[in-house]
Amino acid sequence: xxxxxxxxxxxxxxxxxxxxxxxxxxxxxxxxxxxxxxxxxxxxxxxxxxxxxxxxxxxxxxxxxxxxxxxxxxxxxxxxxxxxxxxxxxxxxxxxxxxxxxxxxxxxxxxxxxxxxxxxxxxxxxxxxxxxxxxxxxxxxxxxxxxxxxxxxxxxxxxxxxxxxxxxxxxxxxxxxxxxxxxxxxxxxxxxxxxxxxxxxxxxxxxxxxxxxxxxxxxxxxxxxxxxxxxxxxxxxxxxxxxxxxxxxxxxxxxxxxxxxxxxxxxxxxxxxxxxxxxxxxxxxxxxxxxxxxxxxxxxxxxxxxxxxxxxxxxxxxxxxxxxxxxxxxxxxxxxxxxxxxxxxxxxxxxxxxxxxxxxxxxxxxxxxxxxxxxxxxxxxxxxxxxxxxxxxxxxxxxxxxxxxxxxxxxxxxxxxxxxxxxxxxxxxxxxxxxxxxxxxxxxxxxxxxxxxxxxxxxxxxxxxxxxxxxxxxxxxxxxx
Numbered sequence: 001x002x003x004x005x006x007x008x009x010x011x012x013x014x015x016x017x018x019x020x021x022x023x024x025x026x027x028x029x030x031x032x033x034x035x036x037x038x039x040x041x042x043x044x045x046x047x048x049x050x051x052x053x054x055x056x057x058x059x060x061x062x063x064x065x066x067x068x069x070x071x072x073x074x075x076x077x078x079x080x081x082x083x084x085x086x087x088x089x090x091x092x093x094x095x096x097x098x099x100x101x102x103x104x105x106x107x108x109x110x111x112x113x114x115x116x117x118x119x120x121x122x123x124x125x126x127x128x129x130x131x132x133x134x135x136x137x138x139x140x141x142x143x144x145x146x147x148x149x150x151x152x153x154x155x156x157x158x159x160x161x162x163x164x165x166x167x168x169x170x171x172x173x174x175x176x177x178x179x180x181x182x183x184x185x186x187x188x189x190x191x192x193x194x195x196x197x198x199x200x201x202x203x204x205x206x207x208x209x210x211x212x213x214x215x216x217x218x219x220x221x222x223x224x225x226x227x228x229x230x231x232x233x234x235x236x237x238x239x240x241x242x243x244x245x246x247x248x249x250x251x252x253x254x255x256x257x258x259x260x261x262x263x264x265x266x267x268x269x270x271x272x273x274x275x276x277x278x279x280x281x282x283x284x285x286x287x288x289x290x291x292x293x294x295x296x297x298x299x300x301x302x303x304x305x306x307x308x309x310x311x312x313x314x315x316x317x318x319x320x321x322x323x324x325x326x327x328x329x330x331x332x333x334x335x336x337x338x339x340x341x342x343x344x345x346x347x348x349x350x351x352x353x354x355x356x357x358x359x360x361x362x363x364x365x366x367x368x369x370x371x372x373x374x375x376x377x378x379x380x381x382x383x384x385x386x387x388x389x390x391x392x393x394x395x396x397x398x399x400x401x402x403x404x405x406x407x408x409x410x411x412x413x414x415x416x417x418x419x420x421x422x423x424x425x426x427x428x429x430x431x432x433x434x435x436x437x438x439x440x441x442x443x444x445x446x447x448x449x450x451x452x453x454x455x456x457x458x459x460x461x462x463x464x465x466x467x468x469x470x471x472x473x474x475x476x477x478x479x480x481x
Contacts, residue, residue, distance in 0.1 A: 005093050005100070008044055009053050015121055016043035021050050022058060022099070026066050029124070031073060031080055035112035036119040037103040038084055039137060043119065047088075048098035057096030066099070075179050081111050082193045083179070084343075107145040107209075107339045108193045109137055135200055146299045146320075147212075147338040150196055151223065152205035159206075159214040161185055163252045170348040178347075189214075192347070193340045209340045212298060213251050220250065224298060229254055230305040231261045235390060238309075251293050251341070255350065258289040258306065265308055266389065268437075270419045271367060279438050280368040287357035288383065290350050292317055295337040295381065302380055310390050313369075319381035327358060327375040417453060427462050427473035450474065 013019055018033045020026075030045065037043035047066075048058040058066070067088055075083045089100040109116065115128045118137065127133040141148060164185045171178045180188045189195055194210035197203070211223055220227055233243040243265065247257045259282075268281040292304055292315050300318025307314050320337060345351035358375065365372045365385065373385035416437060423436050430450070439445050453459040460477050463469040 001089075001091060001100075002093065005046070005091060005098070008046060009049070009055070012053055013051065015119060016041055018043060018045045019049040019051055019053065020045065020047050021056055022047040022066070023056065025062065026070055026073075031112050032115075032117050032124045032126075033119075034074070034084065034086070034101070034103050035080070035110045035115075036117035036124040038106040038108075038110045039117060040105070040119040042105040043103050045101040045103065046098055047101070048096065055094055055096050055098060058099060060097055063090065063097065063099075077191075079113060082108050083191055084110065104339055104342075106193075106343075107141055107148050108196070109134075109141060109199075138199055145338060145340075146297060147207060147209035147340055148196060149208040150198055150203050150205045151208065151211065152203055154206040154211060154215075154219070156186055156189075158216060158219045159185075159189075159210070160216060160250060160252075163214050163250065164188060167252065167344075167348050174347075174349050180347075192344050194344075207340070208298060209338065209344075213341065213344065215250055217249050221248065226301045226303070227298065228303055229258070229292065230303055230307075231258060232305065232307045233261075233265050234307060234309050254293055255289050258292070259285060261306075262289075268416060268439075269368065270416065277438075278364075280364050282438075283364055284361060284368055286350065287361050288315060290345060291315075291357060291381075291383070294341045294345055294351065295319070297337065311387060313373075313383075313385045313387055315383040316380050319377065319379060325377060327377055417449060417458075420449060420453065421458060421476045424459060424474050424476045427475040429471075429473050433474065 008017055011017055016037070018037075020030055020033075022030070026047065030047070033043075033045060037045075048056055050056055070088055073079050074086060077083065084103070084106065086101060086103060089102075091098050091100055115126050116134060116137070117124045117126055118133070119125070127137070168180045168183075168188060172181045179191060183191060186195075189206065189210055193207075194213070195204070195206050208223065211220060212227070215223070227248065229247040231245040231247060232241045234241050236242050243261075245257055245261050247254050249257070262281065262285045266281055266285075268279050271278050271280050288306070292306060296304055296317040297320045298318075300320075302316070302318035304317035305315065342351055351357070362372050369385065369387035369389055371386040371388075373383050376382045376384070419437060420433055423433060428436075430445070433450075434445050437445075437449075439449075450459070454461070458477055459474050461467060462473040462475060463471070466472070
């Protein structure tokens with residue numbers, strides 16, 4: 001991050017960069033700049049830096065108040081609407097504290113104190129009373145993002161209110177005083193930018209983004225008959241498939257289905273980072289699943305897919321490219337494909353700063369599978385990942401062998417099974433073991449980890465004659481300790 005700050009300072013203020021001294025708090029024009037950036041091409045703001053690029057720093061005793069004022073203002077619809085859920089990052093630079101704000105391009109038209117601002121080379125421009133520029137701004141937003149398409153016939157009854165409540169709880173779980181906590185379902189959807197008004201045609205209503213996030217299955221299929229996400233395992237039957245899930249539901253449950261498919265067929269190896277165990281499978285495939293769901297062009301008839309093969313994993317989805325070619329995690333400038341959906345995913349904890357997912361994949365992919373995925377932006381967005389996860393597997397689907405021991409007399413075991421054997425040197429209850437390896441499915445864990453180890457006589461039950469004993473525990477066999 002320090003290198004990034006140095007780069008921003010060296011570029012100076014411009015179309016996408018703004019410096020604010022902010023010595024006595026956050027000045028009002030910061031919100032005008034945020035409005036302008038979000039309405040135009042996005043941008044970055046440094047607080048604690050003079051107009052000439054000199055780092056002045058922020059008085060640390062003021063930071064808590066500044067962050068509170070920022071959160072209150074940016075979520076106050078009388079000051080800024082629709083709300084932008086932005087984060088402020090504190091950075092120590094040259095022994096001084098500065099605040100960094102990343103403002104992504106928005107698919108909404110935003111108002112600051114009932115005024116509309118756009119960004120030009122000279123700064124923030126108020127276009128509120130210039131009807132031709134306002135109309136053009138709305139037209140540009142609608143053309144750029146199909147997620148903004150308005151469906152006046154949609155009502156709250158067309159949505160899964162149980163999922164709206166689930167997302168409310170997820171957001172509140174991350175931020176105790178999240179604005180959604182006290183909102184009705186309708187207020188939440190409006191706050192999230194999922195209800196819009198077209199000021200040119202006067203058409204208003206819930207959007208395509210709202211439909212794909214929360215719509216009942218029949219509603220989504222009525223609006224997008226071609227919409228689906230195909231999940232395929234092709235290890236043994238390479239001409240057809242070993243397992244498949246044809247997903248035609250909302251984005252919230254689609255994410256659940258993708259992660260369940262991955263957990264069913266791919267291992268989660270033992271991995272430590274600074275003495276903390278990380279679940280690389282969850283880290284990597286959360287990013288892959290989110291990318292597959294939220295960065296797609298929903299009007300495209302090209303089906304989204306995730307395919308697991310013996311030597312590679314790949315995804316494909318219809319796309320509206322802004323830069324064609326391979327993506328370099330270190331140098332590429334990310335462009336949001338569906339900013340409203342991306343912001344929603346960020347609020348519930350499924351997405352982070354734009355571009356961070358690509359960097360995270362590059363960071364952990366090699367440790368997980370031996371190689372780094374190649375990402376290609378085009379009319380079809382592609383992820384192609386060469387893997388070595390199935391080396392030594394004798395033509396068996398991963399769901400059968402991933403966490404089982406080998407038939408060979410050397411008793412080769414997976415990393416996960418080996419971890420269990422080490423942990424069970426002393427008798428442990430099933431729930432203790434599951435908590436240690438961070439698995440939640442009791443059925444899956446018994447069938448794919450514990451039972452194979454028992455069958456290979458690598459682990460024993462404390463009460464072998466009573467498998468369902470309420471105090472049942474498991475201990476590594478004496479020959480394996």
